[in-house]
Amino acid sequence: MKKAYIFVFGGSSTLLLSIFLLVVAPRLQMGVVQSEGVSVQEPYTEQQAMGRKIYIEYGCIYCHSQQVRDPVAGADESFGWGRPSVPSDYIYDQPHLMGTSRTGPDLSNVGSRQPSEEWHHLHLYDPRLLVEWSIMPRHAFLYQQRTGEKPADKALKVPETEDEWIIPSEEADALVAYLLALKRDAEPPQPAGEKTDE
Amino acid sequence: MDSQVAFLILTFAISVTGMAAFVVALIQKQVLVPPEAALAIFSDGEAGEPEPDRTSQMSKKWRELDRSARFPIMFFLVSSIIWLLLGSFLGLLASFKLHQPTLLDAYDFLSFGKVRTLHLNIIAYGWLSFAGLGLSLWLVPRIAKVPLRAGGVLTVAGVIWNIGVVLGCLGILHGYSDGLEWLEFWWPIDILLAVAGAMVAFPLFKTVLESKEKHLYVTLWYVLAAFIWFPVLFVIANTHFLHVGAQQAIANWWFAHNVLGLWVTPLGLGIIYYLLPKIIGHPVASYQLSLFGFWGLALFYSQVGGHHLIGSPLPTWLINLSIVMSVGMVVPVVTVAINHHVTAYRHFKVLKESVVLRFVVFGAMMYTLSSLQGCLHSSRTFNYVSHFTHWTVSHAHLGLYGFTTMVFFGGIYFAMPRLLGRDWTRPWLVNAHFWIAAIGVLIYTIALGIGGVFQGMALRDPAGSFQASVEVTLPYLIGRSFGGTMMLLSHLILAYNVGSLLWAGRRGRKEAA
Numbered sequence: 233m234k235k236a237y238i239f240v241f242g243g244s245s246t247l248l249l250s251i252f253l254l255v256v257a258p259r260l261q262m263g264v265v266q267s268e269g270v271s272v273q274e275p276y277t278e279q280q281a282m283g284r285k286i287y288i289e290y291g292c293i294y295c296h297s298q299q300v301r302d303p304v305a306g307a308d309e310s311f312g313w314g315r316p317s318v319p320s321d322y323i324y325d326q327p328h329l330m331g332t333s334r335t336g337p338d339l340s341n342v343g344s345r346q347p348s349e350e351w352h353h354l355h356l357y358d359p360r361l362l363v364e365w366s367i368m369p370r371h372a373f374l375y376q377q378r379t380g381e382k383p384a385d386k387a388l389k390v391p392e393t394e395d396e397w398i399i400p401s402e403e404a405d406a407l408v409a410y411l412l413a414l415k416r417d418a419e420p421p422q423p424a425g426e427k428t429d430e
Numbered sequence: 431m432d433s434q435v436a437f438l439i440l441t442f443a444i445s446v447t448g449m450a451a452f453v454v455a456l457i458q459k460q461v462l463v464p465p466e467a468a469l470a471i472f473s474d475g476e477a478g479e480p481e482p483d484r485t486s487q488m489s490k491k492w493r494e495l496d497r498s499a500r501f502p503i504m505f506f507l508v509s510s511i512i513w514l515l516l517g518s519f520l521g522l523l524a525s526f527k528l529h530q531p532t533l534l535d536a537y538d539f540l541s542f543g544k545v546r547t548l549h550l551n552i553i554a555y556g557w558l559s560f561a562g563l564g565l566s567l568w569l570v571p572r573i574a575k576v577p578l579r580a581g582g583v584l585t586v587a588g589v590i591w592n593i594g595v596v597l598g599c600l601g602i603l604h605g606y607s608d609g610l611e612w613l614e615f616w617w618p619i620d621i622l623l624a625v626a627g628a629m630v631a632f633p634l635f636k637t638v639l640e641s642k643e644k645h646l647y648v649t650l651w652y653v654l655a656a657f658i659w660f661p662v663l664f665v666i667a668n669t670h671f672l673h674v675g676a677q678q679a680i681a682n683w684w685f686a687h688n689v690l691g692l693w694v695t696p697l698g699l700g701i702i703y704y705l706l707p708k709i710i711g712h713p714v715a716s717y718q719l720s721l722f723g724f725w726g727l728a729l730f731y732s733q734v735g736g737h738h739l740i741g742s743p744l745p746t747w748l749i750n751l752s753i754v755m756s757v758g759m760v761v762p763v764v765t766v767a768i769n770h771h772v773t774a775y776r777h778f779k780v781l782k783e784s785v786v787l788r789f790v791v792f793g794a795m796m797y798t799l800s801s802l803q804g805c806l807h808s809s810r811t812f813n814y815v816s817h818f819t820h821w822t823v824s825h826a827h828l829g830l831y832g833f834t835t836m837v838f839f840g841g842i843y844f845a846m847p848r849l850l851g852r853d854w855t856r857p858w859l860v861n862a863h864f865w866i867a868a869i870g871v872l873i874y875t876i877a878l879g880i881g882g883v884f885q886g887m888a889l890r891d892p893a894g895s896f897q898a899s900v901e902v903t904l905p906y907l908i909g910r911s912f913g914g915t916m917m918l919l920s921h922l923i924l925a926y927n928v929g930s931l932l933w934a935g936r937r938g939r940k941e942a943a
Contacts, residue, residue: 239651239654239655240658242725242728243654243655243658243659243728246728246732247658247659247662247663247692247728247732248444249729249732249733250684250688250732250733251662251666252442253733253748254680254681254684254733254735254748254752255666255672255673255680255681255684257748258677258680258681258744258745258748259672259674259681261677262674262675262677263674263677265675266674266675266677286605288605288607288609289544289605289607290538290541290543290544291542291543291544291547292543293609293611294542294543294547294611295542297818299741299743301741301742302741304814305740305741305810305814305817306741306814306817306818306889306890307889307890307891310893311895311896316743317742317743318743319675319676319677319743319744321676321743322743323674323675324675325675325676325678326670326675326678327608327609327610327670327678327682328675328676328678328679329609330676330679330742332738332817332818332822333819333822333823334819334889335528335820335900337896359531360531365897365900365901366900367528367529367531367900367904368531369527369531369532369535369542369543370531370532370535371541372535373536373537373541374538
């Protein structure tokens with residue numbers, strides 16, 4: 233065990249190097265974007281922030297990314313998902329929800345692409361009512377189902393039915409408010425010297 | 431800004447100086463380990479012959495060392511199997527939901543997003559951590575050649591860790607999630623896991639410090655290193671207020687890839703480095719190379735996390751660094767591969783006799799495959815296709831199931847009879863477990879890998895549509911569910927085997943009384 237120091241020394245210095253390069257250095261570089269507050273983004277309202285929590289709770293991130301790639305990397309722009317993302321798009325995002333999967337489409341700009349509140353409610357209630365080929369799960373448990381007369385002001389009629397209605401819960405309203413707030417399509421500010429991955 | 435640049439240069443200089451000093455020390459001392467050091471895993475007269483299959487033929491020396499660790503290790507291994515059953519059931523449910531989206535969707539706690547999250551966390555912190563820790567701590571007394579110290583602390587740590595995983599899962603069900611992949615457990619629960627982890631380290635270091643061995647076998651290097659690395663990773667990544675905005679993404683993936691690289695992989699490789707030569711009865715082909723591979727892993731693997739963010743708005747230098755390091759992983763992977771495969775190839779006929787060896791050799795092969803796959807898809811050319819697709823999930827399962835889980839299965843089948851002093855009641859079921867799991871995981875990864883490539887090509891086609899990228903994957907998602915069903919079936923066989931081994935002991939004691 234005399235040589236344990238070499239081991240501990242070597243093990244720690246390799247880890248230290250990785251902490252420095254992958255945590256400390258990006259924090260210093262990208263913290264600048266954060267502190268200058270240069271962003272076209274608005275802070276989230278209370279309801280949108282609650283919707284963000286619902287988005288996390290129901291694991292939307294496991295199928296939907298929130299980062300648009302350069303045309304070199306993918307057909308993101310051709311699909312109408314918006315301009316390539318920049319770091320300042322995320323200054324109010326804690327935790328970040330960039331995602332790593334596109335089992336569903338990118339949602340960076342879903343608020344611009346689909347501004348209809350009703351569409352989002354019906355789509356969350358049962359995606360296949362609106363998008364026949366969708367494999368997204370239903371989130372019907374976020375809605376109350378009623379039949380008969382229109383039960384409340386904010387009740388929505390289920391398409392292709394005579395008298396079926398859904399009433400969004402507070403959670404559903406918040407989630408839709410968050411989705412509608414996802415707009416990262418304005419021309420980004422360019423802080424001096426900022427260079428991002430293509 | 432200037433002070434930041436100064437800090438940057440200073441930290442860099444410290445790290446590089448440390449590395450340089452370490453390399454010098456390495457050249458002077460450790461590389462010159464005599465080849466006999468590789469024989470440390472054999473007791474007198476054992477080398478040269480395959481490990482006897484019957485526990486009654488075990489040498490007295492190992493029996494005594496195993497006995498010192500029996501209760502805590504059995505507790506860890508049985509816990510791991512319970513988590514495996516639950517975790518793989520949830521994984522299979524999530525898999526079915528992707529091609530049968532209305533399956534069991536009436537309740538929020540069975541929604542895809544929750545089931546998938548539970549699957550990942552239960553497998554990572556329940557199954558893989560418990561099995562990896564249990565097996566490596568079982569090897570500690572065998573390598574240090576002193577009985578396990580403070581076994582009681584280990585048991586208590588296991589209880590706390592179990593409580594932590596249960597609470598973490600309940601939290602996810604009720605919306606208490608940190609929202610970062612691989613870090614979902616709510617942060618107060620992470621404190622519990624950190625405490626339990628520190629308690630596991632106590633018996634480990636106490637036993638190692640009492641060792642009188644001149645050189646500690648390479649397995650222990652991997653285990654000790656994992657214990658230096660993982661706590662630091664876990665604490666830094668879970669201290670969420672340190673990270674902001676887009677930077678949090680890189681901290682997230684630095685951690686998530688290091689769960690594999692600096693936690694599960696060293697434990698899995700350490701176990702292969704022990705079991706493979708032990709069962710065959712001959713030391714690994716080149717012991718010197720194994721130490722070289724160890725330091726290569728430490729240097730390269732710790733910096734690969736950025737390859738999860740190719741194309742994202744993170745700085746180009748950072749992504750490039752991770753790509754270079756990912757490709758650099760070829761070095762340690764090939765050294766480990768030469769060692770494992772040459773050793774296995776020279777004694778291929780032992781594979782016919784030992785099912786445990788079959789698990790270990792299969793695991794070693796999948797380690798080579800999944801690692802080389804990782805080097806390949808970290809390059810931009812390939813990553814532009816594979817990123818955001820099911821390919822990544824296929825790759826994760828090739829690594830965490832094909833490699834680590836299969837090695838842990840082998841470890842459980844080797845360790846449990848030796849810890850308890852009785853043989854498996856139905857050896858053919860152990861063999862059945864191997865074939866069903868091995869074929870299952872191959873179907874899983876091949877189906878999903880091919881589906882992922884088609885999906886990625888559809889996502890790159892500017893003239894195509896997103897719809898095409900969804901529809902092209904459907905047959906492959908069904909194929910994945912088929913492979914997954916086989917994997918779950920094999921876990922039920924494992925549970926039956928372990929249950930009957932424990933039950934046989936109870937019956938044996940009753941008959942004796």
